[in-house]
Amino acid sequence: MNAAAFVLIAAMIAGYVILDGYDLGLGAIHLLYARTDRERSASLAAIGPFWNGNEVMLISAAATLFALFPKAYAASFSGFYLPFIIVLWLLMVRGMSIELRGHFESDLWRGFWDVGFSISSALLALLFGVAIGNIIRGVPLDSSGYFTGTFSFLLNGYALAVGVFALLALAMHGAAFAWMRTDGVIADRAQRITRLLPFAVFVLFAIVTAMTLFIHPAARNPALWLAPILAFVALVGVLLARNGAAALVASSLMLLALVTSAATTLFPSLLPSYPSGAGLDIYNAAPNAYSLNNAFFVAAIGFGAVLVYGTLAMRRMLARRIGTS
Amino acid sequence: MQDAVLADRIQFAFTVMFHYLFPIGTMGLAPFIAWYTVKGVRTGDEEALRTARFWAKIFTINFAVGAVTGIPMEFQFGTNWAAFSTQAGSVVGQTLMMESVFAFFLESIFLGVFLYGRAYVSPAFYAFSAIAVWLGSWMSGFFIVATNSWMQHPVGYALNPDGRIALRSIGAVLLSPFAWWQYTHVMTAAVLTGGFVVAGVGAYYLLARRDLDFGRRFVRAGVIVGLCASLIVVFPTGDGNGKDISNYQPAKLAAMEGLYRSQRRAPLSIIGMPDVQHNRLIDAVEIPAMLSFLAYGNFQANVKGIDEYPTDQRPPIDLTYYAYHVMLGLGTIFIAIMALAVLLLILRRLYESRWLLWIVMLATPFPYIANEAGWTVTEVGRQPWIIYGLTRTVEGASPTVVSGETIFTIIGFIGMYFVLGSLFLLLVLREIAIGPEHEEALAAGPEAV
Numbered sequence: 038m039n040a041a042a043f044v045l046i047a048a049m050i051a052g053y054v055i056l057d058g059y060d061l062g063l064g065a066i067h068l069l070y071a072r073t074d075r076e077r078s079a080s081l082a083a084i085g086p087f088w089n090g091n092e093v094m095l096i097s098a099a100a101t102l103f104a105l106f107p108k109a110y111a112a113s114f115s116g117f118y119l120p121f122i123i124v125l126w127l128l129m130v131r132g133m134s135i136e137l138r139g140h141f142e143s144d145l146w147r148g149f150w151d152v153g154f155s156i157s158s159a160l161l162a163l164l165f166g167v168a169i170g171n172i173i174r175g176v177p178l179d180s181s182g183y184f185t186g187t188f189s190f191l192l193n194g195y196a197l198a199v200g201v202f203a204l205l206a207l208a209m210h211g212a213a214f215a216w217m218r219t220d221g222v223i224a225d226r227a228q229r230i231t232r233l234l235p236f237a238v239f240v241l242f243a244i245v246t247a248m249t250l251f252i253h254p255a256a257r258n259p260a261l262w263l264a265p266i267l268a269f270v271a272l273v274g275v276l277l278a279r280n281g282a283a284a285l286v287a288s289s290l291m292l293l294a295l296v297t298s299a300a301t302t303l304f305p306s307l308l309p310s311y312p313s314g315a316g317l318d319i320y321n322a323a324p325n326a327y328s329l330n331n332a333f334f335v336a337a338i339g340f341g342a343v344l345v346y347g348t349l350a351m352r353r354m355l356a357r358r359i360g361t362s
Numbered sequence: 363m364q365d366a367v368l369a370d371r372i373q374f375a376f377t378v379m380f381h382y383l384f385p386i387g388t389m390g391l392a393p394f395i396a397w398y399t400v401k402g403v404r405t406g407d408e409e410a411l412r413t414a415r416f417w418a419k420i421f422t423i424n425f426a427v428g429a430v431t432g433i434p435m436e437f438q439f440g441t442n443w444a445a446f447s448t449q450a451g452s453v454v455g456q457t458l459m460m461e462s463v464f465a466f467f468l469e470s471i472f473l474g475v476f477l478y479g480r481a482y483v484s485p486a487f488y489a490f491s492a493i494a495v496w497l498g499s500w501m502s503g504f505f506i507v508a509t510n511s512w513m514q515h516p517v518g519y520a521l522n523p524d525g526r527i528a529l530r531s532i533g534a535v536l537l538s539p540f541a542w543w544q545y546t547h548v549m550t551a552a553v554l555t556g557g558f559v560v561a562g563v564g565a566y567y568l569l570a571r572r573d574l575d576f577g578r579r580f581v582r583a584g585v586i587v588g589l590c591a592s593l594i595v596v597f598p599t600g601d602g603n604g605k606d607i608s609n610y611q612p613a614k615l616a617a618m619e620g621l622y623r624s625q626r627r628a629p630l631s632i633i634g635m636p637d638v639q640h641n642r643l644i645d646a647v648e649i650p651a652m653l654s655f656l657a658y659g660n661f662q663a664n665v666k667g668i669d670e671y672p673t674d675q676r677p678p679i680d681l682t683y684y685a686y687h688v689m690l691g692l693g694t695i696f697i698a699i700m701a702l703a704v705l706l707l708i709l710r711r712l713y714e715s716r717w718l719l720w721i722v723m724l725a726t727p728f729p730y731i732a733n734e735a736g737w738t739v740t741e742v743g744r745q746p747w748i749i750y751g752l753t754r755t756v757e758g759a760s761p762t763v764v765s766g767e768t769i770f771t772i773i774g775f776i777g778m779y780f781v782l783g784s785l786f787l788l789l790v791l792r793e794i795a796i797g798p799e800h801e802e803a804l805a806a807g808p809e810a811v
Contacts, residue, residue: 086475086477086479089473090467090470090471090474092429093470096432096433096462097462097467100436101459103439103447103454103458104451104455107455108451110455111445113440114437114439114447115760115761118442119767122434122437122441122771122774126778128430128433132429132430133782140789183762324452324455325522327528327529328452328453328455328528331532332455332459335460335532339460339463339464346471350472351471353479353482
């Protein structure tokens with residue numbers, strides 16, 4: 038059951054990365070392909086009905102971590118106090134930028150929120166990558182599992198490389214979404230970005246893979262290489278995609294493979310101790326068995342239902358492309 | 363350590379009190395929107411659909427601010443209250459997770475359909491999405507109140523030798539009568555607020571002699587709902603909640619009532635000021651034996667006073683006492699205003715009675731104050747416990763977060779929330795100024811270009 042709970046958390050994180058990933062990535066690069074007010078409005082309308090539901094995935098993943106592994110939730114959130122609060126503030130700026138922009142027809146007002154949307158989205162993508170990098174690398178923990186390092190410890194070379202990798206990968210994912218959802222000149226520009234970014238993503242992919250093999254001995258196990266190889270194949274798929282939907286599917290598969298790769302490298306640990314030591318894993322961070330079982334089934338049923346009605350509701354909304362006319 | 367806990371408490375109190383202003387709006391307006399949407403779809407009444415869309419715009423602004431200020435609440439359990447989350451995670455993690463998987467997705471996905479999807483979905487599905495938004499917002503409220511009630515009156519758990527709490531029965535937690543009295547009380551208070559807001563905006567239109575048809579519609583719906591809710595919030599829900607407090611949290615009851623000494627035929631104080639130095643209530647106006655009756659249904663019952671409890675188990679008396687009396691006093695005034703308005707409505711003189719419309723309009727903010735005061739009673743009156751009778755608040759805070767860090771983030775939150783609050787007011791007042799007659803086909807937002 039503890040392993041199943043781990044898989045559930047990993048699946049939720051993968052779901053979050055794929056869903057909110059495209060609107061974070063779209064935000065990070067929207068100034069590049071959408072230049073006039075009309076284009077930017079259309080670009081925002083492409084994510085309008087979806088971004089909030091996608092962000093709910095983040096809250097749900099946090100809440101599910103709380104229910105399934107309370108100790109890991111408490112130790113990581115309090116240990117990384119400042120970075121988490123900064124993430125909160127960025128989420129607020131981002132939410133305000135998306136929701137408030139359209140309320141006034143003023144260039145100053147809209148320009149301000151356009152830049153706010155872009156900066157907050159890019160920083161969030163970067164910070165999430167830094168977080169994943171630190172989790173894989175491990176952080177200093179005391180005997181009861183609380184973080185004892187400093188803020189600057191978290192900004193190490195490996196974590197920053199994963200952060201840049203995450204930013205580029207999500208930017209590519211977002212460009213593919215914009216290509217699929219829009220038409221006209223912004224779709225053309227988004228298509229060009231979707232075709233260019235895979236090269237940059239590949240460079241960071243290679244760097245991060247090499248660093249991971251160096252710092253994480255467990256990653257040298259060839260059984261763990263399957264997921265990164267699939268991610269690479271999917272990346273080539275993005276490059277070859279003939280339309281936006283195909284590119285989006287390929288980049289989603291790449292993100293899924295990357296999260297799977299991170300999860301399998303980590304398993305059964307949740308937060309390893311750096312440079313060595315026990316850390317938090319799926320056994321010492323879990324609650325009593327009744328609670329874990331109950332939380333697992335509630336989450337499984339709940340998300341099953343969300344998948345069904347979410348797909349039904351969203352399919353109709355995705356049908357129409359957003360134009361600039 | 364004490365300083366750090368104080369900073370954690372100030373941050374939680376500030377962020378939750380600010381946050382809660384917006385769920386009141388969504389939970390209070392959702393039933394109105396669902397009602398008008400269903401009515402409009404069923405009868406083809408275009409005015410009803412316009413009314414629903416007008417309130418949906420205000421709802422959406424509330425929802426957006428509520429969502430962005432709600433995430434910090436979820437996060438603070440981990441960031442600032444890690445020891446509590448570790449100890450009680452098997453219980454409170456469950457209810458918070460249920461909120462996100464059952465309520466958040468429902469509310470946000472169907473709000474997306476309601477706002478953006480009218481052109482793509484059938485009228486029946488459109489109406490269904492309004493109901494789903496209502497359901498989602500009320501379920502969200504339930505899981506939060508269930509979490510809070512468990513902290514007020516823990517049930518369905520066992521205490522492990524290592525001090526951690528093991529959940530034994532999720533059914534006992536979710537079906538706890540304490541939770542259901544608190545939930546019905548809180549939801550009725552939200553509906554009451556919704557009624558006052560709808561009536562208040564309607565009164566503004568009538569006073570300003572504009573959007574008259576909508577104004578009458580708003581005032582009528584608002585005062586009828588407002589009167590019903592202001593009665594139900596007192597009885598049975600407030601009464602049931604109060605009896606639970608009498609039985610399970612007698613120290614809170616004593617602080618609420620400013621009852622310093624245990625006594626039979628305990629009086630109910632209407633007015634009075636607690637004198638914390640000398641442990642007495644000064645300038646008190648009291649109804650003899652009334653508190654004994656309200657708490658235990660018997661005029662002769664003994665009610666425990668604050669003197670029964672050691673000083674380290676007493677809640678802050680003055681804050682609890684005033685918050686409770688503010689809530690109670692406002693509740694009484696709400697009944698009076700709404701009863702008068704409904705009376706004039708029946709006599710067909712309400713829309714011309716400008717003096718009462720002024721009162722209805724100016725009363726709009728006060729239900730918010732009553733809601734916040736009620737939660738202040740609940741939370742301050744629970745002190746010094748984070749889990750009543752089990753764990754003290756000082757034991758629940760994060761061991762690794764120091765007060766300086768929290769003070770820094772409090773300052774950040776104050777700045778951020780000042781901006782957020784100003785923008786909220788700007789946008790809501792602007793929607794009211796535009797009015798339902800000039801409502802566009804689509805709600806304002808990214809698509810309204």
